[in-house]
Amino acid sequence: MAPQDRLTTTTLTRHPLPAPGVAPTDGPHPAALLRVEGLSVAYGGDEVVSGVGFTVAAGASLALIGESGSGKSTIARALLRLLPAGVGRASGRVEFDGREVLGLPERHFRPLRGRTLGFVPQDPNSSLNPVRTIGMQAQEAARLVEGIDAGERTDLVLETFAQVGLTDPRRAYDAYPHELSGGMLQRVLIGLAVLPRPSLLVADEPTSALDVTIQKRILDLLSGLRESLGISLLLITHDLAIAAERAESLIVLKDGVVQEAGPTASVFARPTSAYARQLHADVPALNPDRYADLRAVGATRAADPSTPVKIEVRGVTKTFGTDGNRITAVNGVSFAVPAGTTHALVGESGSGKTTAIRLLLGLEQPDVGRIVVAGEELHGRSHASLRGVRRHLQLVYQNPFTSLDPTWRVERLVREPLDRFAIGDKRERSQLVRAALESVGLGEHLLSRKPSALSGGQRQRVAIARALVVRPDVIVLDEPTSALDVSVQADIVDVLLRLQAELGLTYVFVSHDLALVRQLAHTVSVMERGRIVEHGTVTQIFDDPQEQYTRTLLDSIPVGAGSAS
Amino acid sequence: MADRVGNRGYVTYALRRAAQAVVVILLAYVLTFVVISVLPGDPVTTTLRNPQSGFTEEQIARIVSYYGLDQPVLVQLWHSLSRFLTGDLGVSLRTNLPVSHLVAEVVPSTLVLAASALAIAVVLAFTIAFGVQYLPRPFGPALRAFPSLFLSVPTFLIGLLLIQLFSFQLGLFRVIDSDSGLATFFAALTLGIFVSAQIAEVLIANLDQEARQEYAGVARSRGLGQVQLLLRHLLKPSALPVVTVLALMVGEVLGGSVITEAIFGRAGVGSLVQRSVSTQDLPVLQAVVTLAAVVFVVVNLVADLVYPLLDPRVRLLAGQRRSTARPEPGVPEPGVAAR
Numbered sequence: 001m002a003p004q005d006r007l008t009t010t011t012l013t014r015h016p017l018p019a020p021g022v023a024p025t026d027g028p029h030p031a032a033l034l035r036v037e038g039l040s041v042a043y044g045g046d047e048v049v050s051g052v053g054f055t056v057a058a059g060a061s062l063a064l065i066g067e068s069g070s071g072k073s074t075i076a077r078a079l080l081r082l083l084p085a086g087v088g089r090a091s092g093r094v095e096f097d098g099r100e101v102l103g104l105p106e107r108h109f110r111p112l113r114g115r116t117l118g119f120v121p122q123d124p125n126s127s128l129n130p131v132r133t134i135g136m137q138a139q140e141a142a143r144l145v146e147g148i149d150a151g152e153r154t155d156l157v158l159e160t161f162a163q164v165g166l167t168d169p170r171r172a173y174d175a176y177p178h179e180l181s182g183g184m185l186q187r188v189l190i191g192l193a194v195l196p197r198p199s200l201l202v203a204d205e206p207t208s209a210l211d212v213t214i215q216k217r218i219l220d221l222l223s224g225l226r227e228s229l230g231i232s233l234l235l236i237t238h239d240l241a242i243a244a245e246r247a248e249s250l251i252v253l254k255d256g257v258v259q260e261a262g263p264t265a266s267v268f269a270r271p272t273s274a275y276a277r278q279l280h281a282d283v284p285a286l287n288p289d290r291y292a293d294l295r296a297v298g299a300t301r302a303a304d305p306s307t308p309v310k311i312e313v314r315g316v317t318k319t320f321g322t323d324g325n326r327i328t329a330v331n332g333v334s335f336a337v338p339a340g341t342t343h344a345l346v347g348e349s350g351s352g353k354t355t356a357i358r359l360l361l362g363l364e365q366p367d368v369g370r371i372v373v374a375g376e377e378l379h380g381r382s383h384a385s386l387r388g389v390r391r392h393l394q395l396v397y398q399n400p401f402t403s404l405d406p407t408w409r410v411e412r413l414v415r416e417p418l419d420r421f422a423i424g425d426k427r428e429r430s431q432l433v434r435a436a437l438e439s440v441g442l443g444e445h446l447l448s449r450k451p452s453a454l455s456g457g458q459r460q461r462v463a464i465a466r467a468l469v470v471r472p473d474v475i476v477l478d479e480p481t482s483a484l485d486v487s488v489q490a491d492i493v494d495v496l497l498r499l500q501a502e503l504g505l506t507y508v509f510v511s512h513d514l515a516l517v518r519q520l521a522h523t524v525s526v527m528e529r530g531r532i533v534e535h536g537t538v539t540q541i542f543d544d545p546q547e548q549y550t551r552t553l554l555d556s557i558p559v560g561a562g563s564a565s
Numbered sequence: 566m567a568d569r570v571g572n573r574g575y576v577t578y579a580l581r582r583a584a585q586a587v588v589v590i591l592l593a594y595v596l597t598f599v600v601i602s603v604l605p606g607d608p609v610t611t612t613l614r615n616p617q618s619g620f621t622e623e624q625i626a627r628i629v630s631y632y633g634l635d636q637p638v639l640v641q642l643w644h645s646l647s648r649f650l651t652g653d654l655g656v657s658l659r660t661n662l663p664v665s666h667l668v669a670e671v672v673p674s675t676l677v678l679a680a681s682a683l684a685i686a687v688v689l690a691f692t693i694a695f696g697v698q699y700l701p702r703p704f705g706p707a708l709r710a711f712p713s714l715f716l717s718v719p720t721f722l723i724g725l726l727l728i729q730l731f732s733f734q735l736g737l738f739r740v741i742d743s744d745s746g747l748a749t750f751f752a753a754l755t756l757g758i759f760v761s762a763q764i765a766e767v768l769i770a771n772l773d774q775e776a777r778q779e780y781a782g783v784a785r786s787r788g789l790g791q792v793q794l795l796l797r798h799l800l801k802p803s804a805l806p807v808v809t810v811l812a813l814m815v816g817e818v819l820g821g822s823v824i825t826e827a828i829f830g831r832a833g834v835g836s837l838v839q840r841s842v843s844t845q846d847l848p849v850l851q852a853v854v855t856l857a858a859v860v861f862v863v864v865n866l867v868a869d870l871v872y873p874l875l876d877p878r879v880r881l882l883a884g885q886r887r888s889t890a891r892p893e894p895g896v897p898e899p900g901v902a903a904r
Binding site for chain 1: 780786789793805876
């Protein structure tokens, strides 16, 4: 990945670019490029955005912040007039370059898309046509540039790919989307958006589907292009730290209503609305010691050498694939977790975290090495006795939107493990289910709901209750908050830490988010390409990282400092 | 390097599929043989000893021993199968002519009918699907009802309606002259309307689904209009599954041709089957059923072989078709630079 990070500074002959770092010459942001007044959007009868107004000056950057359901993505779609046909209705006033565009007939508005209004979508993996090559789709953007022939268009695409940091533009041009990683696809999409030189770029959570280190590179790329090309940026995000780091002014949204707006420095440092203060408090990177009290219980256990070791992983190696194409997913990994503490496995996609926990759960057999959980050897035992160990070893999966059967009700979802392990009679099971739900802070009235009638946070609580109900000693948490908003994430972290303090649970916590690890974990293993490159207590890793890779991960955490100029 | 491995994967896949196809054809032959031999009724009695057939006892004995009808069923199967493998389909009990001769006589006519029916079905299905997407309000949505209407009206009714309207009323073609171009066209239309319904339903559903995909919105954000979006983006992913549906439809077309040929008075495989069933001409039946199996298997083999070439997401791993939507979690993502 490393060589792609440089922002390549190719000069285009037909489309001369100012050198990076050189601000546009028009002086400090003259007239408003985009002016939104009293924008309301309704889906059917439900108003999801109410009377929102803001302006973006030429060359300026503005961030819309809010949790899911706050209407921030809807605003982006309304500006581009890409609301679902026949369902979404926008009203109010949207002026672009002094011209009202909301009421414009589609055929007059369409020429604006791409040419003056660029769009960078949320999930790069689903934003390109899977059965057409990237080059064919890039040509669509190149066709928006007038006065160049086919050969020049291809050159322009390749130059743009180089400019957004794709090391081998020709390869990317010929590839199909599934052949590139998420980070590379997002570079492609940013390239396609900036290629026709729009005056405004709307980026809808451009990094929420990506790893932290890639997130930083993508945000750096966007900031760099904004400066070098003089493009205005409307950044949509749920992360206050990202917004503060990348935008000059902020708009905080909740339930489709603006809570607070103003220059980044004032909104970020001195939030006046209760909601903005809440958002600030929920960002892990800004509040590393938020849960210090709850975490202290485990920290004492971790520091005490007499605490028994709950999990021991020694010299475990796992290789996948056949002769021609072997991948060593986990390579000589060892770690030990004292009872009642949290051990974090940290690394990017492909670092082997997922394989490591699959081995720990007994879902894969290691080629070499041993895994001991609560004094019991995990591998080389019969299926039946493995089941006995598994009862004490539960998993909370990363995405509560896909991990719960949508046709089951909460009661059955939480009861299922009891049925599987044949624990208690009918009445006892019902009591255990209620107790588990209560311990994660969910009321009995949710018992008869289906997952679709629950929020993301409630779903993940159900998933935790499901793991808790069989009274396990160890819970493996596989990025349990990566699919959730920061505010919901804070809730889940609170529940997890409370449960650990009360029940003495041992957690193995898998994440790529080091800020969250700092709030939650006691010991950390940093993984890179299947190996553990650094290991230590949270304090050691965060205050005195030894490895370059660890430092890169730490540097990638957005902290909102040094807000954009 | 990567290409060579890819080609080897394709060859392995193709060989494996071809071998499976041969096995299926042989099984179809055996199954037909077993079904025919357990059917009630003795063809020797009904056909050969029929006074009208004019066979002498001596000839009957010769025919019986030629077919080995006096031997155990398993031995008969063995003989029949070995003759089939050498290309000998036997002799018709009814006409005393070689079966291959009878079949070769009717195949071209049915082939013309089936091919035109499929072509009409494809054109009709795409027209309906596009109309549903892009015709203005009352017309587009109204077209949605057509596929289920086509499916629920029996083929023979459509055929009779077409004959009534275009032959008797408008006099466009004469039913007697069943091999004329227009007569063939209307016969193919009868069959094609029914087949088009199922293709259109798949196509409409796929276009709806693809239009809702994230990438469609992103493509529109690059300034594409509805027509460009359809032609450049939605058409290919929506049409890919049609390849599979088309291959399955070949079975419907073969079955439907029996009825269509009867209505339009055409000589073809359908009419041959009809005659052979009513006269219990077992060697002909055996040959026609096997022929149908061969056509069906070969067409599906072709579809299987073509699909991986059309859909870049399908990768051939160890001779099997797999969809590689995303790399497995925990396995390093293959990067362009890494290759």
